[in-house]
Amino acid sequence: MKWIRRIAIAALAVLVLAGGAALWKREEIGRLMAVNSLFAPDRIVANFSNMDEAFLSTPISTGPGTPLPRGPEVALPEGAEDWIADRAVTGLVVLHDGAITHESYHLGTTKDDLRISWSVAKSFLSLLTGILVEEGALSLDDPVTRHVPALGGTAYGGATVEDVLQMESGVTFDEDYFDRDSDINRMGRTVALGGALDDFTAALTGTNRMPGGEMRYVSIDTHVIGMVLRGATGRSIPDLLDEHLMGPLGIGASYYVTDGEGVAFVLGGLNMTTRDYAKMGAMVERGGRVGDLQVVPEAWIDASTVPSANTAPGGMRYGYQWWMPRDARPGEIMAQGVYGQFVYIDRISDVVIAVNGADLGFRGDGVSAGNIEMFRRIAAAQG
Structure with missing residues (x-):
């Protein structure tokens, strides 16, 4: 029937x-x-090489990339092997004069692993911002609401592009990675559950200082930079990054973790090989150039990698999504992420050190200073 x-x-x-x-x-x-379980001691190394198996993701570059030249092998300084073990380093690539002088992989990882950047991704976004500023898509003085009207009436209503680049937006945001209920971990759950980071950001209304005041490290400011770049161009960050950086740098397979709307997790979701992180450092070390090609305006490299943010006295210093040691030497710059991700650049010595790790003790007393000291010793050993 x-x-x-x-x-x-x-x-x-x-x-x-x-x-x-x-x-x-x-x-x-x-x-x-x-x-x-992302940071579980028995899973963290594998997780950091396979983020696309746990989260939504989108490719950036899918090509084979270009190889880095090799120079004479240079021995690591005394104590480096202990440092590698203590800091759970998974990948270490050292460049001198643009050529590899040391490359090693540890804890079962290989040169082909696409390792999570965490906040090293912020420095990539800074480079992209500089390119788009040069092209006239936006300016540092623009209110963020000029390009993202949805942020009007939120904690970002009075912030400029420069404010968010320097982590001086004034937003109230708890960045404690070890507090399950912190804002940064709530944001992580939003990504995991397929939520929208733009909506999460637009729901932030609390402020604790005026925009342009004291620098306080809050990763959500970097998401706002991504919102601004998308609003200013009408394009996605993966497309922009592939065109302006990945292609010219010769970066191979790479991808972003995304939220449920397919929006790139620009504040920390970039994944690529350790060699490719080193390529970015080499370009910055050369003033934004790759060979004869000016990839990023040299003026942006110079302006973004000097202490300009209102950081607290005695601590690390900050520029436009770049770090400098508190006792920074001329030309010494760092991109860094939680759990041991670094791109250390010494522009005077023409040295780049790219590090990936799974360091559960990254917040321990003296760890940050010890890392910087080791980077300086590795750089000095290059001659």
Whole structure:
């Protein structure tokens, strides 16, 4: 009978929808579980090489990339092997005069692993910002609301592009990675559950200082930079990065972790090989050039990599999404991320050190100073 057939079809449709919902929920739960075990001691190394298995992601560059030249092998300084073990270093690439003088991989990783950048990604976004400023898509004095009207009436309502580049937006945001209920971890769960980071950002209304005041490191400011660049160009960050940086740098396979809307997690979701992180450092070390090609305006390299933010006395100093040691030497710059990710650049000595790691003790007393000291010793050993 027709009515029996209709009931059967309706029941089948319900089962299909229920099955689809169950599959979606299973994937969502899986991502949430991945967040909760991301830094587990027995899983952190593998997780950091396979972020696309735990989170939504989108490719940036898919080509083979270009090789880095090799120079004479230079021995690491005394104590480096202990440092590698103590800091759970997974990849170490050293360049001198643009050529590899040391390359090693540890804890079961290889040269082909696409390692998570964490906040090293912020420095990539700074470079892209400089290119787009040079092209006239935006200026540092622009209110962020000029390019992202949705942020009007939020904590970012009075901030400029320069304010967010220097982490001086004034937003109230808890960056404690070890507090499950901190804002940074709530944001991580938003990504895991397929939420929208733009909505998460627009819901932030609290401020604790005026824009342009004291620098306080809050990663959500970098997401706002990404929102501004998307608003100013009408394009996605992966597309912009591939065109303006990945291609000219010769970076091979790479991808971003994304939220549920496909928006790149620009504040820390970049993944590529350790060699390719070194390529970025080499370009910055050469004043924004790759061979005869000016990839990033030299004026932006010079302006963005000097202490310009209102950092607290006695601590690390900050520019436009770049770090400098508190006792920084001329030309000494760092991109750095949690758990031991670094691109250290010594422009005077023509040395770049790219490091990936899985360092659960990265916040320990003296660890940061010890890392900088080791980078300086490795640089000095290059001659």
